[in-house]
Amino acid sequence: MALFEVSESQPFLLIYFKVLHAGSTNKNAFKTLIAAEYSGVQVELVKNFEMGVSNKTPEFLKMNPIGKVPVLETPDGPIFESNTIARYVTRLKADNPLYGSSLIEYARIEQWIDFATLEIDANILRWFIPRIGFAVYLPPAEEAAIAALKRALTALNTHLSSSTYLVGHSLTLADIILTCNLTLGFSRLLTKTFTSEFPHVERYFWTMVNQPNFRKILGELKQTESVPPVQKPSQQKEPAKPKEPAVPKAKEEPKKETKKEPAKPKAEEAGEAEEAPKPKPKNPLDLLAPSKMILDEWKRLYSNTKTNFREVAIKGFWEMYDPEGYSLWFCDYKYNDENTVSFVTLNKVGGFLQRMDLARKYAFGKMLVIGSGPPFKVKGLWLFRGQEVPQFVIDECYDMELYEWKKVDITDEEQKERVSQMIEDHEPFEGEPLLDAKCFNALSVTPVVACDDSLDHALQFIVFQLVLY
Structure with a gap:
């Protein structure tokens, strides 16, 4: 059935x-x-x-x-x-083979649909959207997107090396969704030089798009020969306004003196509510005594240090760190036994970092996914303004309760060294290899209007970018 x-x-x-x-x-x-x-x-x-x-x-x-x-x-x-x-x-079609013939096939189809959305589509768009001017272009963010996409395509290439289709021995809905997500990449972004690293993905894609039912909808596809140049947001063309029919000119009448109306407040011009909005209450962290540590300076040092990281960035961090104005926290995921699939675990951590965007002015974080095989361990280090984990973060980010939190005692040299190792992605970490390390080093980006559902689970036309290393 x-x-x-x-x-x-x-x-x-x-x-x-x-x-x-x-x-x-x-x-x-x-x-x-x-x-x-x-x-x-x-x-x-x-x-x-x-x-x-x-x-x-x-x-x-x-x-x-x-x-x-x-x-x-x-x-x-x-x-x-x-x-x-x-x-x-x-x-709508009973016993549709597009949804497999068993419960396990159904589950695997759903698995690959998620993979196609979160690992392929999201990273293609993180690379592509800033280049065409719908978000601010940030080279580190692009590098992270390309690296994440290559990692996903490598996994996909390995799977397809022994399979014609994603699930079973016939085409399923997962193949349709993955292929459609890849069409943007192949036609606008992924050159032959790029995709040649993934020959089984190439073979799969061109086989799919040349099936009659695909070809009927997609037409003939050609692979792009170049990556689009970076276009600034101001260069975007506004949609052409429909021409209004010509209105016959009325006979000229003597000009009447009109009283100048007082200038309208900006809120009224913008079509907002008649009553001016009340100012938002200040974040309690903004009311703390000034700190000698400038968080943005540390973030810039972290992002710009490419060599001698321990000598430059780590040393610089401890010189900047203000234990009176900031506090450091270790976090350990409570349910590591559930982390049995690598990309699902990575997506879990990535989602946490996205939801932490509300704290970008007050926090810096590192999240490590540890282990050569499942179950993977997730551990983190966070720098917060103030002496406690901010209450508004606890209230707004539901991920917080999924972790055990422990304040770092920097007078303990072992804890201090652990902080340094987590910041620099030291490997092995506590005797185990790193599967991945992600950094919460949030950068604000010009918001844009999102009218397409491509990035529901990850990046809605990049309202903001997280630089993930």
């Missing part, structure tokens, strides 16, 4: 038209359209969809209040989020 089955008494579900709201070149719409081709489900792509216009209408916002695409209109109501839409369309 299928995990999600449509009974024979409800065949109308398969023939009802579903309307997909998205642009004709949207890779996230391709997931649903290709899944529909394989499943025999009729999905109509809405005509003349214009990003930034169509998705801001009251009708569209009723279907998705935050205006992202794609959205699928069904007889039972709208659905948004591209992977969810593709799953829905696939499950």
Whole structure:
């Protein structure tokens, strides 16, 4: 029996038209359209969809209040989020082979869908989006994205060295979603020089996109010959405004003297509420006595030190450190026995660092994933303003309760040396190899409007960037 089955008494579900709201070149719409081709489900792509216009209408916002695409209109109501839409369309067909033939195959399909989203799509977009001007370009952030993408492609290449498909011996929804995520990379970012390091991924991608159902939706794809140059946000072209019909000129009348209206307050010009917003209360950490340690100076030293790290960065840290204005904390993950899959563990840590962005003005952190095999241990070191873990961080970041926290006693030389080793990613650490080391060294980035669901789980068109080393 299928995990999600449509009974024979409800065949109308398969023939009802579903309307997909998205642009004709949207890779996230391709997931649903290709899944529909394989499943025999009729999905109509809405005509003349214009990003930034169509998705801001009251009708569209009723279907998705935050205006992202794609959205699928069904007889039972709208659905948004591209992977969810593709799953829905696939499950409309009973016993659909796109969802495997057993519970374990279903689980593995979901596993690879997550991998395609969090490891492939997220890192392609972290590399690509700043280059086309939708976020501030930061070379260290790009280096981190490329390194993370290469690590993911290496794992994928190894898997595909002995497999034609991601799961089992036939195409599944995981293959559709992964291939659609790779189309942006191959067509806009990943040159032949780059992808030649991953021959099994190359073979897989070109095999997939040349299948008739893929080709019908994607057309003919060509691999990019170059990485796009960095484009500043100010260089982005604004969407062309529709021309207004010419209005016949009225006869000239004698000019009337008009009284100048007093200048409107900025809040009114911006269409905000009539009452000016009340100033936000100050963060308690801003009310502490000034510290001799300038956090940004330490972050710059950490980021810019490429050689002699112990002599330059570590020595500089202890010279800057102010034990009266800041405190150091060790954290240990409470549930290490659950860390049995490497990329899931890494994603868990990455998500924690993203959610810590609210503390970027007051914190610096290192997170280590330790071990050559499962279960992996997760340990961290955090520098916080003040003498306690900030209460607003405890209240807002649910990950905090997943860790045991211990304040560092810097008069203890062993603890002090442990701090130094964690900052410099010393390996082996406590006798074990490092699987990965991540740094919370958050840099503010110009916010942009996100209208696509590509980065739901990771980086929504990069509202902010975390430099992860």
